Amino acid sequence: MSKLKPPITKLxxxxxxxxxxxxxxxxxxxQCPNCGEAYPIVEEIVRELGHxxxxxxxxxxxxxxHPLALSAAIAAEAAGRQRKFxxxxxxxxxxxxxxxxxxxxxFAETIGLDMQQFEKDINDRELEDKVDADFESGVRSGVNxxxxxxxxxxxxxxxxDRDSIMAALQKNTANHGSI
Amino acid sequence: xxxxxxxxxxxxxxxxxDQQHSLKDYSGKNLILAFYxxxxxxxxxxxxxLYNEMLQLFRKENAAIVGISVDGRWCHQAYxxxxxxxxxxxxxxxxxxxxxxxxxxxxxxxxxxxxxxxxLDAGGIVRWHYLSPPSVNPGADGILNALRKINAKK
Numbered sequence: 001m002s003k004l005k006p007p008i009t010k011l012x013x014x015x016x017x018x019x020x021x022x023x024x025x026x027x028x029x030x031q032c033p034n035c036g037e038a039y040p041i042v043e044e045i046v047r048e049l050g051h052x053x054x055x056x057x058x059x060x061x062x063x064x065x066h067p068l069a070l071s072a073a074i075a076a077e078a079a080g081r082q083r084k085f086x087x088x089x090x091x092x093x094x095x096x097x098x099x100x101x102x103x104x105x106x107f108a109e110t111i112g113l114d115m116q117q118f119e120k121d122i123n124d125r126e127l128e129d130k131v132d133a134d135f136e137s138g139v140r141s142g143v144n145x146x147x148x149x150x151x152x153x154x155x156x157x158x159x160x161d162r163d164s165i166m167a168a169l170q171k172n173t174a175n176h177g178s179i
Numbered sequence: 180x181x182x183x184x185x186x187x188x189x190x191x192x193x194x195x196x197d198q199q200h201s202l203k204d205y206s207g208k209n210l211i212l213a214f215y216x217x218x219x220x221x222x223x224x225x226x227x228x229l230y231n232e233m234l235q236l237f238r239k240e241n242a243a244i245v246g247i248s249v250d251g252r253w254c255h256q257a258y259x260x261x262x263x264x265x266x267x268x269x270x271x272x273x274x275x276x277x278x279x280x281x282x283x284x285x286x287x288x289x290x291x292x293x294x295x296x297x298x299l300d301a302g303g304i305v306r307w308h309y310l311s312p313p314s315v316n317p318g319a320d321g322i323l324n325a326l327r328k329i330n331a332k333k
Contacts, residue, residue, distance in 0.1 A: 002318075002320065006180075061229050062229070062232055062263060063232060064228055064231045064232060064263045064264070065228050090287075127289050135232065136236060137320045139229075139233060139236070139318070139320060139322065139323060140323060142318050142320045144225065144226070144229055144316040144317070144318035144319070145225045145229070145316060177322065
């Protein structure tokens with residue numbers, strides 16, 4: 001059984017309720033078509049469960065297959081420095097078909113980033129290190145492709161459709177407290 | 180598969196039309212052997228892409244990796260170029276599957292390598308192995324754990 005290592009930390013990008021009975025962690029790649037397909041489903045689940053869920057996103061760029069995945073991850077981290085990780089995450093997935101180096105600049109502008117600061121941050125080696133650390137944690141947790149989800153720190157091996165993920169989350173919510 | 184603690188059998192195989200690799204080329208380094216059924220098949224694709232992203236992590240653990248299948252050297256060359264792979268894929272082509280057989284990683288019925296992983300230490304001793312179902316990408320957490328254990332004992 002593959003376990004999330006490390007569990008959600010302060011360095012993670014997290015939405016929802018920190019004390020929620022169930023957590024969902026996604027390892028994703030901004031240029032991966034399967035992640036693009038999973039995106040609206042995950043968003044629906046996050047909205048639906050609201051305070052009943054803690055959701056975190058970690059980077060798992062497969063750069064050889066997806067040459068823009070690393071740049072996109074760094075751009076999202078740079079946006080995160082301006083407290084806009086999630087708007088960047090959304091705009092990239094919502095416009096995945098148009099993803100390009102230029103598009104990342106346009107997205108940054110659209111979500112209202114301070115562009116000078118953004119330019120400085122995307123060249124900061126620390127952000128690439130953070131993406132690399134996410135990747136390494138993914139490998140150690142048993143991620144072998146994207147998207148991979150963890151529910152309450154255990155790798156979820158089911159389908160990416162809404163009903164399957166929701167059922168697994170609800171099952172884990174029901175178990176909470178009895179463990 | 181070969182038992183843990185046994186000496187890994189030597190091999191000499193082509194990776195490209197004019198380049199050969201043998202076990203001895205890697206002495207002094209930990210070596211990961213990734214037997215896999217075939218170039219171009221979707222799960223393998225994910226598996227080799229994953230390892231390709233991990234070369235730096237492997238280097239940190241003083242390890243090199245080679246992939247081994249029964250595909251020919253020209254097939255490997257085309258596949259490596261198409262996937263932009265930076266580690267060698269070896270052709271266990273003639274006699275077909277001989278190295279895989281020596282490592283107990285050959286599927287006689289299909290005539291293909293099994294999806295099997297070995298981690299050898301710097302002295303060529305088998306320290307870890309794993310046999311995965313053919314259609315399942317075995318990932319790399321087991322490899323990294325094995326390498327960490329080897330390096331911790333030094």
